[in-house]
Amino acid sequence: MNSQLLTLAYSLLLAAVFAAICMQSLRFQRQQQQNWLPVKVLKLSAWPLLLCLAIIAIGKMGWGFGLVTLFAATSLAAVTVVATFTYKPGKLPLLYSLSLPTGSIFLALGLL
Amino acid sequence: MNLSAPRLIALVAAALIGGYFTAISSGIFAGSLFGLIWGTPRSEAALTGHLLSFISYAFIVIWVFHDRRPLFVWSILSVITLLMTTIGMWLGGMLA
Amino acid sequence: MSTDITKGTPSTSYNGGWRTSSAWLHTWSGLTLGWILYFVFVTGTVGYFDTEIDRWMQPELPRSQTGTSTDEAANAILNFAQANAPGADQWLMSLPASRNQPFGSLYWRGASIESGAVSASGNTLIDLNNITALNARETGGGQLLYQMHWRFPYMTRNYSDWIISIATFFMFVAIISGIITHKRIFKDFFTFRPGKGQRSWLDAHNVLSVVALPFHLMITYSGLLFMGFSFMPLVFAAYYGNDNGARGQFYSEVFDPPGMVAAAGVAAPLTDLDAVIEEAESVWGENRIATIDIRNPGDSQARIFISENFDQTVAAGAGRLVFDGTSGELLHNAPSASSPAKAVRDVSLGLHEGLFATTLLRWLYFFAGVVGTAMVGTGLVMWTVKRRQQASSEIDKKHRGIRLVEKLNVGTVAGLFVALAAYFWANRLLPASMPGRADWEVHTMFLTWALMLMLSAVIPARLGWPLQFRLGGFAFVLLPVVNMATTERGLIHSLATGDWVFAGFDLTALLCGALLFWIAQRATQVMNKHQKQRAPQTGSTSPIPSEHPVEGARQ
Numbered sequence: 001m002n003s004q005l006l007t008l009a010y011s012l013l014l015a016a017v018f019a020a021i022c023m024q025s026l027r028f029q030r031q032q033q034q035n036w037l038p039v040k041v042l043k044l045s046a047w048p049l050l051l052c053l054a055i056i057a058i059g060k061m062g063w064g065f066g067l068v069t070l071f072a073a074t075s076l077a078a079v080t081v082v083a084t085f086t087y088k089p090g091k092l093p094l095l096y097s098l099s100l101p102t103g104s105i106f107l108a109l110g111l112l
Numbered sequence: 113m114n115l116s117a118p119r120l121i122a123l124v125a126a127a128l129i130g131g132y133f134t135a136i137s138s139g140i141f142a143g144s145l146f147g148l149i150w151g152t153p154r155s156e157a158a159l160t161g162h163l164l165s166f167i168s169y170a171f172i173v174i175w176v177f178h179d180r181r182p183l184f185v186w187s188i189l190s191v192i193t194l195l196m197t198t199i200g201m202w203l204g205g206m207l208a
Numbered sequence: 209m210s211t212d213i214t215k216g217t218p219s220t221s222y223n224g225g226w227r228t229s230s231a232w233l234h235t236w237s238g239l240t241l242g243w244i245l246y247f248v249f250v251t252g253t254v255g256y257f258d259t260e261i262d263r264w265m266q267p268e269l270p271r272s273q274t275g276t277s278t279d280e281a282a283n284a285i286l287n288f289a290q291a292n293a294p295g296a297d298q299w300l301m302s303l304p305a306s307r308n309q310p311f312g313s314l315y316w317r318g319a320s321i322e323s324g325a326v327s328a329s330g331n332t333l334i335d336l337n338n339i340t341a342l343n344a345r346e347t348g349g350g351q352l353l354y355q356m357h358w359r360f361p362y363m364t365r366n367y368s369d370w371i372i373s374i375a376t377f378f379m380f381v382a383i384i385s386g387i388i389t390h391k392r393i394f395k396d397f398f399t400f401r402p403g404k405g406q407r408s409w410l411d412a413h414n415v416l417s418v419v420a421l422p423f424h425l426m427i428t429y430s431g432l433l434f435m436g437f438s439f440m441p442l443v444f445a446a447y448y449g450n451d452n453g454a455r456g457q458f459y460s461e462v463f464d465p466p467g468m469v470a471a472a473g474v475a476a477p478l479t480d481l482d483a484v485i486e487e488a489e490s491v492w493g494e495n496r497i498a499t500i501d502i503r504n505p506g507d508s509q510a511r512i513f514i515s516e517n518f519d520q521t522v523a524a525g526a527g528r529l530v531f532d533g534t535s536g537e538l539l540h541n542a543p544s545a546s547s548p549a550k551a552v553r554d555v556s557l558g559l560h561e562g563l564f565a566t567t568l569l570r571w572l573y574f575f576a577g578v579v580g581t582a583m584v585g586t587g588l589v590m591w592t593v594k595r596r597q598q599a600s601s602e603i604d605k606k607h608r609g610i611r612l613v614e615k616l617n618v619g620t621v622a623g624l625f626v627a628l629a630a631y632f633w634a635n636r637l638l639p640a641s642m643p644g645r646a647d648w649e650v651h652t653m654f655l656t657w658a659l660m661l662m663l664s665a666v667i668p669a670r671l672g673w674p675l676q677f678r679l680g681g682f683a684f685v686l687l688p689v690v691n692m693a694t695t696e697r698g699l700i701h702s703l704a705t706g707d708w709v710f711a712g713f714d715l716t717a718l719l720c721g722a723l724l725f726w727i728a729q730r731a732t733q734v735m736n737k738h739q740k741q742r743a744p745q746t747g748s749t750s751p752i753p754s755e756h757p758v759e760g761a762r763q
Contacts, residue, residue, distance in 0.1 A: 130678075136443055153461075154447045155447075156550075158458060159553060162433075162443045163433070163553065166429065166436070169377065174229075176232060177230040180229070202454070
């Protein structure tokens with residue numbers, strides 16, 4: 001288990017989660033004429049993914065390290081998503097589709 | 113928020129000074145209670161009370177500025193402080 | 209659209225009751241000591257890189273010696289202690305076990321000068337390669353910078369403890385009342401609408417508060433616990449009485465390692481350290497020892513307290529082993545968390561300090577600290593923005609208050625960065641042999657801050673904001689240049705040789721400078737916009753508090 005890789009993985013995956021949640025929001029739907037991914041898919045993916053990430057973090061790293069990694073990565077990821085949504089909302093799908101796979105790879109590598 | 117100066121001073125004093133002592137008494141009370149229920153030594157009870165006293169302090173301050181009746185706030189805080197300190201120290205005396 | 213805007217904002221969604229009163233409390237508990245909190249946040253954030261800054265501020269020191277094996281390091285320090293501090297009551301040997309302790313060091317007290325000790329007590333870094341003291345320029349370093357955030361300079365400990373405790377408590381109240389006030393925390397999670405005046409400030413303040421809310425709560429509550437024993441001593445007095453002896457009783461029941469004994473006064477040789485280390489490593493695993501504390505070395509009642517490196521646990525308390533100093537027998541094994549309440553305290557304090565954090569997590573801590581700083585900063589600015597909008601419709605006597613807050617804001621929110629940079633500049637530019645050098649680094653920092661406050665007092669805020677941010681930008685961007693000019697370890701050299709502590713500092717300074725320039729740029733734009741909006745209405749009785757009345761009259 002590599003804590004550095006896991007921290008990186010969590011920053012990326014949480015960015016994907018927040019991007020997904022953000023794209024569900026009405027404000028985003030209103031701004032973007034067409035839906036990049038159906039809202040249903042996003043709704044189905046984001047919250048369970050967040051739950052999974054929390055379970056893995058606490059289960060694998062323990063309460064202390066797990067929560068601290070989760071919360072630390074949350075602030076970075078959330079700021080990234082808010083900034084993207086504010087200034088380049090069109091790039092949110094790209095952020096989502098880049099950070100989800102790379103984050104998953106790092107998560108797998110980190111857990112090995 | 114239109115608060116006259118004497119009223120504001122009375123409230124600030126109630127929140128910061130009155131609240132301070134109420135928070136301490138709540139720590140003593142809660143610490144002793146925990147100590148008795150879980151059968152811990154007094155050092156543990158003191159530390160538990162200590163950890164909780166800050167949280168009650170914050171909520172006391174919020175309550176004081178919500179209620180905004182200096183006389184009422186002061187009397188409630190005094191009664192609670194007196195009660196919790198007395199009971200808390202009495203219970204605390206039973207701890208190892 | 210307009211309904212969307214007014215919803216979910218503390219200032220407009222009052223429906224009486226708790227939210228209204230909390231909003232009021234949030235405003236005043238945040239503002240009253242806000243500048244102190246800002247200082248605490250800035251220095252505390254920087255403090256996450258305390259040992260890295262230490263090393264940058266002592267460029268004479270070699271690269272860190274953390275790779276050294278436990279045996280080798282312990283014996284080297286022990287040799288140094290025997291040669292330079294014989295007859296001491298205590299040798300506290302810190303091994304270079306992690307980034308928290310890049311070099312070996314020895315603290316000693318009660319040494320006998322007749323037997324050849326260099327001084328009765330002392331604290332020095334030790335070069336493990338040739339067992340000599342490491343000498344470098346005198347500086348407070350990153351340690352002092354980090355210490356400033358819980359102990360103000362120029363003040364007795366007693367005063368500073370009270371001020372910091374109260375400021376921290378106000379912060380705690382501000383956070384909780386802020387949560388109560390802001391009902392749509394999750395709905396507004398991603399909402400930032402720039403370029404809309406007060407609305408944008410509120411959005412920014414909300415986002416900064418919410419995204420790092422767990423961090424803000426944790427850092428503030430644990431901050432209170434750090435100050436707790438001096439802030440709320442009466443909880444303990446209820447159980448232990450209020451005299452000093454009783455308090456000592458409490459501390460020793462909770463914190464002392466078991467098996468502390470007084471010296472017998474009978475000489476006896478110290479046991480072989482290698483065997484003790486071996487036994488400790490059989491309990492904790494290899495290279496897990498952080499400090500070896502020898503009490504009464506050379507006495508028949510010598511004790512050796514070994515502490516575990518705490519980088520594998522979040523909690524602040526480390527596991528401890530106690531050995532007999534003459535026989536080498538293991539007497540006690542005290543695990544770090546001895547009780548649930550102490551565990552809560554240790555985890556809170558450990559999370560606050562973040563000593564366990566590896567590089568990436570450390571940067572995230574730093575980032576969260578920056579977010580917290582910005583949260584306090586935007587909060588302070590918002591107070592004036594809101595009141596200035598109200599004031600422009602009703603000219604009232606409140607102006608003086610708004611003006612004072614605004615002046616303090618410019619000189620602190622922007623000016624503190626200039627002062628921080630000045631601290632680093634002083635480290636490079638003051639002569640290495642200057643007496644009281646470390647003190648003068650601090651004096652430079654606070655004189656610069658005072659200067660920035662004076663500057664903001666005489667210059668209108670409209671110009672002061674961009675000016676002071678720009679000054680900070682220049683000061684930080686030029687830091688690597690100053691470093692290159694005054695030491696051999698400039699950015700090019702450190703990048704080429706992979707010296708990441710030095711390269712990291714210089715690059716962070718550049719980034720920080722760039723960020724300050726960007727903020728200055730934004731500030732200019734915002735101020736110009738305000739200026740244009742106001743220009744038609746301003747008459748001889750200028751309602752704009754940030755400007756000279758004379759200037760308003762001329763228009």
